[in-house]
Amino acid sequence: MVTLSKLSFTFVRCPSFIRNYAAIHNQGRDLACTKNKTSEWEGVVGLEVHAQINSVSKLFSGASTFFGSNVNGNVSLFDAAAPGTLPVLNKKAVELGLVTALALTCNINPVSFFDRKHYFYSDLPAGYQITQQRCPLAVGGSIEFPVWAPSKNKFYSRKSKLKQIQLEQDSGKSLHDDYLNRSLIDLNRAGIPLMELVFEPDLSDGEEAAALVKELCLILTRIQTCTCRMEEGALRVDANISIRRKGEPHGTRTEVKNLGSIRAVANAVDFEIGRQVNKLSNGGSVENETRGWDATSSQTVPMRDKEVKMDYRFMSEPNLPPLRVSMSRQPHNLLIDVASLKNSLPELPNTTRDRLMNEYGLSQIFTNNLVNEEILLALFTKLINSKEGRDPKISAQILTIELMTLVNKKVTSLDYFRWDRDTIGEVVDLLQDNRINLATAQTVMAEIANANMDTPNEIVTKLGLAQISDTEFIENLCRQVVESNPFLVKQYSNGKNKMFNALLGLIARQSGNRVNMKLAAQIMKNVLSKNAAK
């Protein structure tokens, strides 16, 4: 099972989810155009996602789908379109396609068909792609996902309808060697099963588009139907983009092809909306064209002149009988049983979020951060289940903020063996029992990250980090601070309440962050009121 940590979701890993998310958001906006111009327009965005199905063999042949094989090492006679070879449908790939359709609440077609889509390209060996044009595996369905709204400092929920899911073959890859003026072809990818997911144009900007893709990746990795390793091309996104004045029908759309990362989706969509707004605002027009995303210059560029209009000369694939699946409750021994696939579906991310919020009272941000990182979610569940009374919020904070801060600073990684239930559980308990404070918890975790092999309790003891809750000691400390800072005290008594925190800060510093700050705050109040009474 692949973990999300291997994906290029860099912004999910930041210590402050909000800050970094906002940064990316703003970057997108900068690439677009000025805000007042965008405000009269709104974007209309629909995504088409090609997801490689996570099967060990190809859609119509027994060749391996392993990503790291030698060039042309995963090629059967069928994959090279050797004359006389015929397609044989991969049952596992169909099952995984169906599981995906079920997870996205699609209507599964009890009978679907395969078609040939013709075009000449050197990495398409048969001269046609076998796809499902007329009657796909599943239609309808939808995906609901959280989107971060920086202006409101919270998430909102968005829904995009799904038009259809179809099974089809991936193409091979061509490498153009301009120097020797030749093309090299690798057919390892040719015939890998793809699910094409066509979403309705229900989105309005790059942030929503990115959030949809992120949620889709969460779902597909959760149900294990696609690795979603975008850097390996396991999931590719095309975006259809147009703009409209609010309340009006949308204008001519462009298609931005082959977006290979979530960041590219966000940036390309926002750039393209901005480009179209600029064009239309300046009296120009948008051309119906296919564009690509140039990550270096951060802009969309027209793709090399493809045929003005391709006629794919669709024809039914005569070598594959109609694909039938069993929808009834009585399993059929030859057909794939949809009902049992449905029963085997794991909990989906949206359900997990609801559960975390309702069961543990976690905030939206904690919830999303836990769900976004599979390892964290698993750890969280273990922390809560292994000890009764363990505080979910402290647990979530330690995982999603303190641990992730260290991960993002590259001090440690989530795979490090010390980050297990026992170690983190001890930190949570120390904090929950007021034996250390948050600052000390950070210190302890940094020690562990830096290969200190002691348990958190041992670290606290050995380094003398235990929290000081001795009221006499704290009172003395408070008196000292009050006496040596008459100016701050005077300001406080003149009504500047903020100065209270400054005084507490001095307490923390002077005690080496060890004083129980909750207690210190109470005592400080007493000391100050006594001081005022003098």
Add this chain to the structure above:
Amino acid sequence: MSQNQVLTSSLKRARLIARLNAFISLAEPNMAIPTNDGRLSGTTVAVKDNFCTTDFKTTCASKMLSDYKPGYDATVVRKLKDEGAVILGKTNLDEFAMGSGTVDSLYGPTKNVWGSTLPYRIGGKSRKKKPSWRISGGSSGGSAVAVASGCCRIGLGSDTGGSTRNPASYCGVVGFKPTYSSVSRHGLIPLVNSMDVPGIISRTVEDAALTFNVLCGLDVYDSTTVNVSPAKLSENLNLSSLKVGIPREYHCKGLSPEVLAIWKSTALLLQEAGARVSQVSMPHTSASIACYSVLNQCEVASNMARFDGLRYGHRSKQGKSTEELYALSRSEGFGLVVRGRILAGNFFLLLRNYDRYYGKAMKVRRLICEDFKKVWQDYDVLLTPTTLSDAPTLEEFSRLDNREQCVMNDYCTQPANMSGCPAVSIPIALSKNELPLSLQLMSRNYDESTLLSVARWIEKQVSFPQLELLQDENTSVDKL
């Protein structure tokens, strides 16, 4: 005889008929043959050169594949070998099986052994007519001539619109097209995937049944195949329970009086033996040819798209861009007939034409299938002509273009491919030209047993005079 002795005799005979141009490649005389006591042990088989073979190049009689070594055996070839058969060689055909004469081949036409300049006797009697250059029929003409001239016991053909039955009819041998989906197409370089069936050519119906039983059945490499029960020839066929339909639409324009006569006499033969013979109507028969022509060209356009010269096949020496390389390789590699069908097929499949041609043809195909379904409710077999006449001379045949040839020659055979039902052509009598005249039987899908049992009954009744090659004017060649 040992297997190598059989091979040696077969090769000797093949050399004797070299002038007929039946073979594209022949086996090595000293090839190692593993011992095998399978059902076809000691049998040599001629395989049409559109079935992939590891031991021979597979050319489809096209410049495009003139040097192509597939690297795998078609399922039917593997099954033949598994049962001890020895592949004698690969036989001539129309380029990519597109034709009905074995005339449009890169390697030149195959001549019919009947009427040829080779010395032969007919049914033990010397021939009376002067030699004349007769076509073998097609597109499996090479395999039909190989069997008719006694080079081998069995020939493998392919049958898309009659390509096995048609040359069998002209060459006086049995030509059998099994039910679509009962024999694997894996390794058969396709013409029309939804109609192609490997076909069997033999001297006797019994050999056809035996070969069918070797070849038939589910193949994991061909998703359209199913498990079928083997064909059983009933020893004492009870004709009184047999219902024979004579479809009146098969009495078509151009049907020769001779074929009409044997059609009538054979129907009478069946009737006199107790079968219930009556006329039936299959009203969509005449639409079949036009429908077939559209579907054929659409699938051809699609199937031929893979021949781009990149991974295998002819690659042009010219060509500066990928597109140019494709265009040149394909126009150099394909003959005129193939290119014409690709062009027409792509035209039919254009979005603006789809409904008018491909869409409509699919609907007409459905109607033709319905004709058959209705008939099978009341009849066990249909008796029709196979070809409209005896084998025409090359001169007569060449007066028509490829399309007209097919329209004429496939008229009676091609509806069976539309519906998928099994059909067999058997020789009945000699024409006044001393050439074979044949009839076709069809039966319900998967009912090969009835089909071949009736065929064998007729075969026995008519005792068609066999052709016997002579080494010179008087000496008979050892019979195999």
